[in-house]
Amino acid sequence: MIVAALGGALDPSRVRTAVPMAPLTTFRIGGPADALYDATSGADLANAITAARSAGIPWTLVGLGANVLVGDRGIRGLVIRNATGQVSTPGPNRLHADSGVVVADLIRSASDRGWSGLEHYVGIPSTVGGALWQNLHFLSPAPERERTMFIAEVVESVELLLPDGTAKTVGGDEMAFGYDTSRLHGSGEVALGASFHLGSADVGALQRVMQENLGWRGARHPWLEWHPSAGSIFRKIDGVGAGRLIDQCGLKGFRIGGAQISHLHANIIVNCGRATASDVRAVISHAQEAVERRFGHRLVPEIGFLGEF
Ligand SMILES: Cc1cc2nc3c(=O)[nH]c(=O)nc-3n(C[C@H](O)[C@H](O)[C@H](O)COP(=O)(O)OP(=O)(O)OC[C@H]3O[C@@H](n4cnc5c(N)ncnc54)[C@H](O)[C@@H]3O)c2cc1C
Structure with missing residues (x-):
């Protein structure tokens, strides 16, 4: 039909x-x-x-x-x-990517050239479009890890498809980037591609940051190959990670059907094999109720819910 x-x-x-x-x-x-x-x-x-x-x-x-x-x-x-996948180099320290380019491939294109600014996001599954939608973020390099880095910091411009079917290029500063958000939310606009303006760094130093980040993630996050997930489920509350609040409710390992709050990271729900979306929603509700009862805050999901439940 x-x-x-x-x-x-x-x-x-x-x-x-x-x-x-x-x-x-x-x-x-x-x-x-x-x-x-x-x-x-x-x-x-x-x-x-x-x-x-x-x-x-x-x-x-x-x-x-x-x-x-x-x-x-x-x-x-x-x-x-x-599944768009074109990457080009319009000039020194500049990459242009279709919005379907996988961020891992973009990082490789940049780091091989000694261009810095994307290496922080190694190990995070994302297309460029998904990264723009949610303003992809991760902690600054070890050992300090004192601040959150956002992909917004290296976005020079974005080509948008507008709801009326016309296309328009806007500067990174017009993307209304925030924590877990951008102008793409609720606007009906779609990112077709983006240009990135990167810094310069020693290739070896970039490799070091990437290896340290991968090690850090590997020690703290469940492995996707074994425990499928959507990464962090809930937004922070007043700068406090939802995982800490859920952990303080004693919910690590809490399970309904095939969906379980990770033993490693309490803000991640893993699919233990046969989880349904209903199982995941039930675990989400349980965590929201437990945290609200104990701390008086309602956790808000940061993931998107698509389709019929
Ligand atoms: C194991 C794991 C670890 C993670 N760690 C992190 C992390 O450290 N930091 C972090 O920020 N995120 C993290 N995430 C979340 C996730 O990786 C990001 O949100 C990522 O950007 C999603 O990209 P995607 O291409 O899969 O988007 P999708 O999940 O496919 O889509 C997400 C939303 O973006 C919209 N969208 C996608 N493309 C476009 C486009 N071109 N134009 C307009 N809208 C679009 C979709 O319609 C949908 O609403 C993690 C996820 C997992 C599974």
């Missing part, structure tokens, strides 16, 4: 139907998308969104699915997976 409604605006052989979403998320949870389309270039991505809008079909954009929980009943309409 969706293929017919698109009326040939997208190549029908590339629109797959009833596609399970679980393998397309890092949580490995979620029912089927009615239809799925992999967009492979910026123009293809813009065309897919415009085609869905014109046909009145609800659409959902995903990158690596690393910051979302998809409902057990799946997603109605067209899911567009951002």
